[in-house]
Amino acid sequence: MPHTPGPTAAVISRLQSALPHAAVITDPTRLATYDCDGLLHYRVTPAVVVLATDAEQVQLAVRCCSDAGVPFVARGSGTGLSGGALPHADGVLIVMSGFRTIHEVSADDQRAVVDPGVINLQVSQAAAPVGYYYAPDPSSQQICTIGGNVAENSGGAHCLKYGFTANHVLSIDVITPDGEAVTLGQRAPDAPGYDVMGAFVGSEGTLGIATSVTVRLLRRPASVHTLLAGFRSTDEAGAAVSAVIGAGILPAAIEMMDALAIEAAEAAVACNYPAGAGAVLVVELDGPDAEVEHEASQVERLCRDNGAFEIRVAADDAERQAIWRGRKSAFAAVGRISPDYIVQDGVIPRTALSEVLHEMKQLADERGIRVANVFHAGDGNLHPLVLFDETIPGQGELAEELSGAILDLCLSHGGSITGEHGVGFDKAPHMPKMFSADDLDTMQLVRCAFDPGGISNPGKIYPTPRLCGEVPGKRKAAHPLQQTGQADIF
Amino acid sequence: MPHTPGPTAAVISRLQSALPHAAVITDPTRLATYDCDGLLHYRVTPAVVVLATDAEQVQLAVRCCSDAGVPFVARGSGTGLSGGALPHADGVLIVMSGFRTIHEVSADDQRAVVDPGVINLQVSQAAAPVGYYYAPDPSSQQICTIGGNVAENSGGAHCLKYGFTANHVLSIDVITPDGEAVTLGQRAPDAPGYDVMGAFVGSEGTLGIATSVTVRLLRRPASVHTLLAGFRSTDEAGAAVSAVIGAGILPAAIEMMDALAIEAAEAAVACNYPAGAGAVLVVELDGPDAEVEHEASQVERLCRDNGAFEIRVAADDAERQAIWRGRKSAFAAVGRISPDYIVQDGVIPRTALSEVLHEMKQLADERGIRVANVFHAGDGNLHPLVLFDETIPGQGELAEELSGAILDLCLSHGGSITGEHGVGFDKAPHMPKMFSADDLDTMQLVRCAFDPGGISNPGKIYPTPRLCGEVPGKRKAAHPLQQTGQADIF
Structure with missing residues (x-):
């Protein structure tokens, strides 16, 4: 039984007396099931778990923490890959997945109002009968929550064309860390004042907890066109990506997989991708029929011009699913070809794609480690999968080191340490x-x-x-929140 | 000669000794030319003007102010309509319009790096040779600066499809109010950490001064299709707008003008809009040829279905300019039909358009005041022009009161007090x-x-x-920036 410090113990008993019995978990066995998120290699058991089902419960839990100075962490479905929902050992883990009603779906106003625990895909399902959908589509969309998407500013394969979560949220009700309920943003465009909502989206749970999210809905496209192109190398496939974007075509998605990732996907789901391909591209176009037809012929030509030796077009939904199956299974599929792996997430300018892939291969070869690549090629968001075997002494450490070196490589090309998985604890x-x-x-x-x-x-x-008290030294005022007399002269 | 308090006098002499002679203005006659921005009815003469031409000068001026606790205001071209660049009587006005080099225009990376004093339209002009442009197009784009656009999160007729300034800025170098130089955002998508850059865009000069702005460039569309449709009433035109959007078509722009605005435009530029129209729509579609053709026929049909009695399509650039001339001249043109006017700026949900216009007319009729309407119909951003004659006693006040009542009307329909002109001093x-x-x-x-x-x-x-010292009471800690011991337990 872990030691529970005084303030935390006091919070627990306050929570127990104010909330329904079933909503407060302190049993160590049950607590242990919440000790990590999708990033499995860091684990911390929280002191207590609260299963929140409405805004009042969230506010109460946060107030208890605020009054006692005890840390809290919000968690949706726990699918994050950067340890953003890793609990605090002396803190409260507020689990939001039971807080999940869809309150409004309006085609006229093109929006939905949902609780934070609503599953991403359910928003699109609820909007489908009126011809609309919610655009951001992380690979985990069948299980991840809208609240978690807001915290991570989640992306997905179709964010190339449609943007990240931040581009699709109109308004958020928030419980601030001192337990106040405020509304950020508004439902009409371009709210006056600071875009505090914009800063909240992607703040990874460090600015408070969302209790209601109003999202923008998009009309379902009239036509969707999905093609799979096989290339001899990632160089050729990368050149095709640049050619498509350079021609002014903005596909809904352009995904790339390299030979090793294809091998893994074949082993797992027998996706039957072009034999002998050194790389494949999955390109999806959507929009009005006339636009899609016109662009599809251009994309095919640009792929062939850059070396595609086989192009398949999905004739119907079943064939579309088959093409996507290989791509979507890729992360899990590498388990077929390697006992252990790290999913990395970095961003580079699209124009540096070919160079970065070559340098990455060199880094991997130097260490005798394999790296499979599956990524959102259109926006330069790489997902290198670093393969290793933990039973071989030192290989885990070497893989970690390579994974870090890959981030340095991205940075050296003007990129970023994370595209869509967040910073969290890990980065x-x-x-x-x-x-x-x-x-x-x-x-x-x-x-x-x-x-x-x-x-x-x-x-x-x-x-x-x-320490918050340290920073203001840089902001000069001895007591930084004490306004000078000058400010209200006006 | 106004009284200059001690700290301000000290700042002036420090500026004079550190900056080139011509960069520091204290002559009262010259100072008076800076006493307002585009909102002419509030005027304050600054204590001193600094004409900055680089980031070091801005940093120096801000540091002088910060050290002495003296207020500063940044100003671009001074085209703002909410008094956002209204000077402070005891403060420094930092004029940025001479700080205007375009440093980089890259088609490959689809971006430009510009100084804050660069004129909006010049960015598109610089990008035109490589086939690109900068999307946000405020009506003042021939004169307003990128720095001012960042401060106001400026919109424009084409923001319906392409979004506001916030959607087109990748990175900003900023001098913070204590004189520090920081970089917000990054050039690759989806920067980790808080989207502080997002909060900075639209902060109206209250969080610091931009000294370099990296903007996203868009490829110039293959095809542009502009049509003018005449309707008997704003009800009919409003129904056509809803029908177009409801059909899933997202035009680059849908602008509406009512009868009085048309009358003014005819008087000013003889734009020859359809005779007898109670409202006109200007609809612009852009994109690949096939898409534009397809959508244009739909838009024409939807306009006719909703009562359009005349539709004209621009056959070439000259005809396109002619159609836009009436719309773009509208604000200034009302000077032909009224000695004085107020430009109001409010937002309503698009679906409330018809109802709000009727209620607005009723409010105007009750007061015996005319209101002309010119607006971005697609995103519900109204620009009612309240017409009055200052020589008639009491009419100025009545117009102001009506203008405020119009904002209340927008709010009562779930709208906003400003769409794109900002809050500034006025609102x-x-x-x-x-x-x-x-x-x-x-x-x-x-x-x-x-x-x-x-x-x-x-x-x-x-x-x-x-007072900054007052707010933290709400945030509980006696000294809000003093972190508790709890926070670093982890």
């Missing part, structure tokens, strides 16, 4: 490679504004959390 | 009608994080600026 140490101390301070000043006590998902994003 | 008193005290406090906490002294464009956005 916090890499932040200073990308941001100057002043840049990070500026972000942390915003955090301190919302959460001076640092109780909302502490230990995430920032490598060395600055 | 600060309306903010509490739209936001709760907690909502406003949350925004001001962000402001305090950047600008604890409240020296960066004070008196704008917030009706009753809270």
Whole structure:
């Protein structure tokens, strides 16, 4: 039985007296099931779990934490890949997956109002009868929650054309870290004042907890065209991607898989991709029939011009599913060809694709480690899968080291340490490679504004959390929130 | 000669000794030319003007202000319509219009890197040779600056399809109110950490001054199709707008003008719009040829189905310009039919268009005042022009009162007090009608994080600026930036 410090024990008993019996979990066996998210190799058991089903319960739990200075972490379905929902050992884990009613689906206003625990795919399912859908489609969309999507600013294969979660959220009701209920954004476009909602989306749980999300719905496209093109090499496939984008065509998705990823997908789901391909592209176009037809012929030509030796077009939904099956199974499929693997997530400018893939292969070869590549080629969002065998002494460490070196490679080409999986706990140490101390301070000043006590998902994003009291030295005023007399002269 | 308080006098002499002679203006006659922006009816002469031409000069000026606790206001071309660049009587006005080099235009990376004083239209002109353009197009695009666009999150007729400034900025170098240089955002998509850049865009000069802006460029569309449709009434035209959007067509622009606005435009530029029209729509479609052709026939049919009695399609660029001339001249043109007018800027859900226009007419009729309507119909962004004659006693006040009542009307339909002109000085008193005290406090906490002294464009956005020291009471900690011991347990 872990030691529970005084303030946390007091919070637990306050939660137990204020919430329904079943909503507060303290049994160690049950607590242990919440000890990690999708990033399995960090594990921390929380002191207590609250299963929240409405905004009042969330507010109450946050108030208890705020009053006692005890940390809390919100968690949706726990599908995150950066340890963003890793619990705090002395803190409260607020589980949102039971807070899941769809309150409104309006075709006229092209929006839906949903609880944070609603599953991503259910929003599109609810909107389908009126001809609409919710665009951001992370690979985990059958299980991940809208609240988690907001926290991570989730992307997906179709974000090339349609943008990330931030582009599809109109308004969020939030419980701030001191337990206040505020509304960020508005349902009409371009709200006045600061775009605080924009900063909240992607803040990975460090600025509070969303309790209601109004999302934009898009009309389902009249036509969808999916093609699979086989190339001899990733160089050829990369050149085809550049040619398509350079021609002014914006496909809904352009996904690339390299030979090793194809091998894994074949082993797992027998997707029957072109034999002997060194790389495949999955290109999906959507829109009005006339536009899709016109662009489809251009895409085919550009693929052939750049070396595609086989092109297959899905004739119907079943064939479309078959093409996507290989791509969507790829992460899990590498389990067929390697006992262990790390899913990396980095971004590079699309124009550096070919160069980065070559340098990555060199880094991998130097270490005697295999890397499979599956990625959103259109926006340069790589997902290298670093394959290793934990039973071979030192290989786990070597894979970790290579995984880090791949991020450095992305950065050296003007890219980023994460595309869509978030910083969370896992990538916090890499932040200073990308941001100057002043840049990070500026972000942390915003955090301190919302959460001076640092109780909302502490230990995430920032490598060395600055004491809030330290930062203002840089902002000059001895007491930074004390306004000078000058300010209200006007 | 106005009284200059001690700290301001000290700042002036420090600026004079550190900057080139011609860069510091103190001559009262020259200072008076900077006493307002595009909102002419508030005027304040600044204590001193600095004409900045590079980031070092901006940083120096801000540092002088920060050290002395003296307010500063940044100004581009001064075309804003909400008094956002209204100077501070005891403060420094930093004029950015001479800080205007275009540093990079890259077709491969689809971006441009520009100084804040670069004129909006010049970005598109610089990108035209490589087939690209910068999408946000405020009506003032021939004169307004990119820095001002960032401050106001500027929109324009084509923002229906392409989004506001916030959707087109990748990265901004900023001098924070304490004189630090930081970079917000990044050039690759989806930067980790908070989207502080997103909060900066539209912060109306209250979080610091942009010194370099990296914008996204879009490929010029293969085809542009512009049509003008005449209707008997705004009801018919409004129904056509809903029908077009409801059909899943997203035009680059849908603009509406009512009878009075048409009358003004005819008087000013003889645009020869359909005779007897109670409303006209200007609809522009752009994209691949096949898409545009397909959608154009649908739009024509939907306009006719909803009562259009005349439809004209621009056969070439000259005819396109002629159609747009009437729309673009509309604001200035009302000077032909009324000695004085107020340009209002409100937003409503598109579905409430017809109802709001009727209620607005009733409010105007009750007061015996005429209102002309010119607006971005596609996204419900109204620009009612309230016409009056200042020489008639009481009519100016009555027009102001009506203008405010129109905002209340927008709010009562779930809309907003501003679409694209900003809050500035003019609309600060309306903010509490739209936001709760907690909502406003949350925004001001962000402001305090950047600008604890409240020296960066004070008196704008917030009706009753809270002392920064007051707000944290709501955030509980006695010293809000003092982190509790709990936070670094992890």
